[in-house]
Amino acid sequence: MQEPMSAQLERRYQRLLRAYPRSYRSHRGVEMVTTLLDMAEAGRGRPSRWQAWHLVLSGMRERFRLPTRRPLAWAGALLAAVLLGGFGAVAGTWLGWRTAGSVPSAGELRAFNSALTGMPAPCAIYPDRSAMNGPTIRARADGVAGYSDTRLRAALTGAGWQITTFHERHGDDVRAPVEWVTYRATKGGLKLDGDGFFDVSGSASYRTEVWPREPAVVRPLTIAGLVAGALVGWLLAVAFGFRVRGTGWRRRRAATALSTIALAATAVPAYEHYRDVYQVMVYQHGSPIPYIVYGTGDRIPILGWTVIGLAAIVAALAVPRRG
Structure with a gap:
């Protein structure tokens, strides 16, 4: 029917x-x-x-x-939009880098470095993140090894790398002749940069760094994440404002105090996130040799502040229950 x-x-x-x-x-x-x-x-x-x-x-x-005649609600909504915008921007950057090529694992890079340098001893591996929040991994090998440009070129091409530059330079010191070599190569969505140093005693030092090309979507997704985060922050503040309205003054005060703690706590990680967003947006196009802006000692621990902020948000939302 x-x-x-x-x-x-x-x-x-x-x-x-x-x-x-x-x-x-x-x-x-x-x-x-x-x-x-x-x-x-x-x-x-x-x-x-x-x-x-x-x-x-x-x-x-x-x-x-927002609820009318609530200036604190407007201030809270603006702050929530700004703070969650930082979280959203970092999430957008993370999503953008998920489309990039994967860097070699530590084991893969050690095996490649052994073929490249002729040094059987394990090399030191330093995984890191560039100023644009992209992954990078570096191998450093020091020891005794004879120099062979044939070995270097064969190791690179044998691993599937296409050599773009390969330069050798001889030192002028007759008492201690020195050789330098620099090389760059590409493979799919990855880039490689390396150099070697050799002296008359046979001592050698190699550095090889690998990182992915910058995906074209990283910056657009960063901006999209910032906008989405700001919208979510505003909508949460609006929902919270209407949830608080109509409750008793004690509940309103408790909810306001908890939301203030939440905003203050999340301001710390948001500040760190906006520093990252700035580096993403000003990073040179074309995926040059990755550089690091903040060391471990320069970064603010944000996990604890994020947990405090989330806990305060949950508590604030639970306070103004009706009935």
Whole structure:
């Protein structure tokens, strides 16, 4: 049996009204659906595309509208948008780098370095992150080894690398002749940069660094993440403002105090995230040799502050329960 047209229209309008906040639907939803059905019976028929878009956009506008005469709510919403924007930007950068090529593992790089240098002893491996938050891994080998450009070239090409530059230089000190070699290569989405140093006694030192090319989506996803994070922060603040409104003054004060603690705690990791975002946006295009801006001693520990902020947010949302 076919469903009556009025029931189909009512369900369609109710779906469109989901764009409005739940509190708004609870207060005015029945009235709005009744009015829309009366308009349809008067000859308007099913909702037009313009009417559907109007309902959705009006609902989204209500979701972004803060409670009136609440200056603290406006301040909190702005702060929440700024702080969560930093978290969203870092998440966008992380997603962008997931599309990059994978750097070799420590074991793979050690095996490659052994073939490259002729040194059987294990080399030191230093995984790190560039200023653009991309992965990089470096091998450093020191020991005794004879120099052979043939061995270097064969190791590179044998591992699938395409040599782009290969330069040798001889030292001028007759008492202690020295040789230097520098090389660069590419393989798929990876880049390699290395150099070697050799003296008359047979001592040698090699450095080889590998990193992925910068994916084109890193910067756009960073910006998209910042915007998405800011929108989420604003929407959370709006929802919190309406949740607090109508509760007792003790609950409002407790919720305000907890939300202040949450904003203060998340400001610390957000500051660190915005430093990272700045480096991502100003990093030179073309994936040059990766550089590190912040060492381990320069970075602020953010995990503890993030946990404190999240715990305060959860507590603040739980305080103003109605009833």
